[in-house]
Amino acid sequence: MPPLSPSSPPSPATRDAVVATLRAAGCVFAEDEAELILATARTPDGIAALVDRRAAGLPLELVLGWAEFRGLRITVEPGVFVPRRRTEFLVEQALAQVPDASVVVDLCCGSGAVGAALARALGPVELHAADVDAAAVRCARRNVEGRVHQGDLFTALPDGLRGRIDILAANVPYVPTDEVGLLPAEARDHEPRTALDGGTDGLDVLRRVAAGATGWLAPGGCVLVETSERQAPAALEAFSAGGLTARLAVSEELYANVVVGVRQ
Structure with missing residues (x-):
């Protein structure tokens, strides 16, 4: 399982829009979640789809399709326990x-x-x-x-x-x-x-x-x-x-x- 790797930073305008949507949906750590979503989705449509799923209440790890655990990116799927x-x-x-x-x-x-x-x-x-x-x-x-x-x-x-x-x-x-x-x-x-x-x-x-x-x-x-x-x-x-x-x-x-x- 490969370790997490850094990605190119998104534009400030995109980041601000995602943060605003997540915050409005009640996400306490909207800024952190926005960074993860933007690092996972590479197209505007992909970003919008992930933001919509998170705003609808799906756990962040299932939105992303992975969870971080001891520096590893662990694949997670619906119906599977998410590592803490x-x-x-x-x-x-x-x-x-x-x-x-x-x-x-x-x-x-x-x-x-x-x-x-x-x-x-x-x-x-x-x-x-x-x-x-x-x-x-x-x-x-x-x-x-x-x-x-x-x-x-x-x-x-x-x-x-x-x-x-x-x-x-x-x-x-x-x-x-x-x-x-x-x-x-x-x-x-x-x-x-x-x-x-x-x-x-x-x-x-x-x-x-x-x-x-x-x-x-x-x-x-x-x-x-x-x-x-x-x-x-x-x-x-x-x-x-x-x-x-x-x-x-x-x-x-x-x-x-x-x-x-x-x-x-």
Whole structure:
């Protein structure tokens, strides 16, 4: 996946018109969004089409067709979870824990952003990504230079990975079922519920990952999941119950909480 590259600046008149339209539609960061739209569309008709879609409420990443993640331009499509900037912290924690990883799995991969970012940072690795959703798998295959599998968590993975995984990144859904309706409309209306809904307390999928990870990890390998501050104590408990040495990493800047479990 190529890194983002600069483009030629648009004319001030065009930029001002786009900013005005976006601001009128309620876009808080109209100036920043205008720059991205103008860098993506190369013709007046193309610019107008993207501005109209954004003004109608479509998430910016789906308007552009990509999301920035750790300096990469990740292709995103309707019906696929859009990678969050806070998840970059999960990638950083994985690299810090196993800086010489050679086998990497991106579980619940969505667009494949985490796997793509890890592979870019690590260099040549054996990379696998997996998701239960067919749309996510199609999208990930456009972003990941590795094997992408469809299936439910570990059942999607080749059996030959057992005991070999150095980094298992699992960006599991962790929103409690009763709170999905409280999410911002851009997530609630445009992303698959399976990528958001984590069950009654939000930890159903996390517990399944924690229970099964040890058998797939190499000695010293780690599994990482993102969770909320409120859920962190229960998440740590689940990792410990799964036989993992668990710790919580927090980024106040990115509002990110990542549980790291290591197989000893």
